[in-house]
Amino acid sequence: MVTGGASGLGRATAAHIARSGGRVMVADLPGQSGLADEMISEFGADKVKFAACDVTSEEDVSGALAAMKAADWSINASVSCAGIAVAAKTLSKKGPHDLKMFSTVIKVNTIGTFNVARLAAEAMAANEADANGQRGVIINTASIAAMDGQIGQVAYASSKGAITAMTLPIARDLAPNGIRCMTVAPGLFLTPLLEKLPEKVQHHLGSQIPCPNRLGDPAEFGQLVGSIITNPMLNGETIRLDGAYRMPP
Ligand SMILES: CC(=O)CC(=O)SCCNC(=O)CCNC(=O)[C@H](O)C(C)(C)COP(=O)(O)OP(=O)(O)OC[C@H]1O[C@@H](n2cnc3c(N)ncnc32)[C@H](O)[C@@H]1OP(=O)(O)O
Numbered sequence: 508m509v510t511g512g513a514s515g516l517g518r519a520t521a522a523h524i525a526r527s528g529g530r531v532m533v534a535d536l537p538g539q540s541g542l543a544d545e546m547i548s549e550f551g552a553d554k555v556k557f558a559a560c561d562v563t564s565e566e567d568v569s570g571a572l573a574a575m576k577a578a579d580w581s582i583n584a585s586v587s588c589a590g591i592a593v594a595a596k597t598l599s600k601k602g603p604h605d606l607k608m609f610s611t612v613i614k615v616n617t618i619g620t621f622n623v624a625r626l627a628a629e630a631m632a633a634n635e636a637d638a639n640g641q642r643g644v645i646i647n648t649a650s651i652a653a654m655d656g657q658i659g660q661v662a663y664a665s666s667k668g669a670i671t672a673m674t675l676p677i678a679r680d681l682a683p684n685g686i687r688c689m690t691v692a693p694g695l696f697l698t699p700l701l702e703k704l705p706e707k708v709q710h711h712l713g714s715q716i717p718c719p720n721r722l723g724d725p726a727e728f729g730q731l732v733g734s735i736i737t738n739p740m741l742n743g744e745t746i747r748l749d750g751a752y753r754m755p756p
């Protein structure tokens with residue numbers, strides 16, 4: 508299951524899994540069903556399915572997992588890519604940071620990610636263990652903003668820092684169940700988010716990345732998720748995927 512799987516990093520991850528012979532439940536907001544339909548046409552309905560799902564809802568996430576079970580699909584990997592970003596300073600000329608805005612970002616990014624992790628873990632715990640005694644892996648998406656939050660990123664960085672912090676305790680909690688937990692902290696990737704910026708700005712951002720000297724390709728994120736799924740020793744860690752980029756203030 509890939510949340511936020513209709514767009515950007517999630518879409519590239521779902522495509523990587525489908526191309527590698529896996530089956531993917533794309534769980535995303537109802538408004539993204541058109542994008543998911545494109546993927547179903549590309550890979551086939553036996554490889555890709557769509558579940559309308561808000562990650563903050565217990566009912567929606569349980570529904571997506573139930574739809575997998577109904578299709579006789581086991582869940583071996585749960586990848587959380589659903590996320591939102593806002594830009595506002597702690598204190599600006601307009602006044603203090605809007606508290607509702609802060610809560611919304613924490614709700615979707617942090618609580619949504621944990622909601623998916625806990626319910627996916629319950630479903631994975633019923634799998635038969637493999638030769639390593641493992642039953643599945645939970646993969647979350649933080650951001651380099653968790654470490655290098657910029658001016659105006661207090662809400663987003665807080666939400667992503669919590670995702671990084673929950674990685675080890677989740678891995679420890681779920682070790683007896685044979686379930687791993689990993690987090691990827693991407694740098695700057697060319698997804699619909701950045702594609703909206705003028706090409707000149709995209710080029711400028713890409714030019715700041717040491718090596719390779721360009722923006723990340725979402726397929727490279729999907730490739731790392733694939734490696735995490737297949738490497739049983741990766742557990743309890745956050746991996747930066749950023750070409751050695753460190754964000755300035
Ligand atoms: C890795 C990922 O997951 C993806 C990413 O992070 S991509 C990178 C994302 N980064 C961001 O989105 C940055 C977010 N921040 C911003 O967009 C802006 O800071 C903001 C819109 C929140 C505020 O900008 P603003 O409207 O200029 O702020 P305002 O409250 O009016 O304050 C303006 C003052 O702050 C300064 N300022 C604002 N942002 C600044 C910055 N990034 N660097 C330096 N100074 C900054 C302005 O120069 C100005 O200074 P003066 O008062 O001395 O003139």
Ligand SMILES: NC(=O)C1=CN([C@@H]2O[C@H](COP(=O)(O)OP(=O)(O)OC[C@H]3O[C@@H](n4cnc5c(N)ncnc54)[C@H](O)[C@@H]3O)[C@@H](O)[C@H]2O)C=CC1
Nearest residue numbers: 511514515516536561562588589590650693694695696698
């Ligand atoms: N693009 C980048 O450079 C970086 C992105 N990230 C993170 O990667 C993740 C994916 O980002 P992108 O692919 O760039 O963005 P995107 O906007 O292309 O995709 C995000 C997807 O999440 C879905 N989503 C949002 N709220 C949801 C909710 N409540 N329930 C279910 N789905 C929801 C959206 O519908 C969308 O399909 C986000 O968590 C983002 O913070 C982190 C670092 C860098």
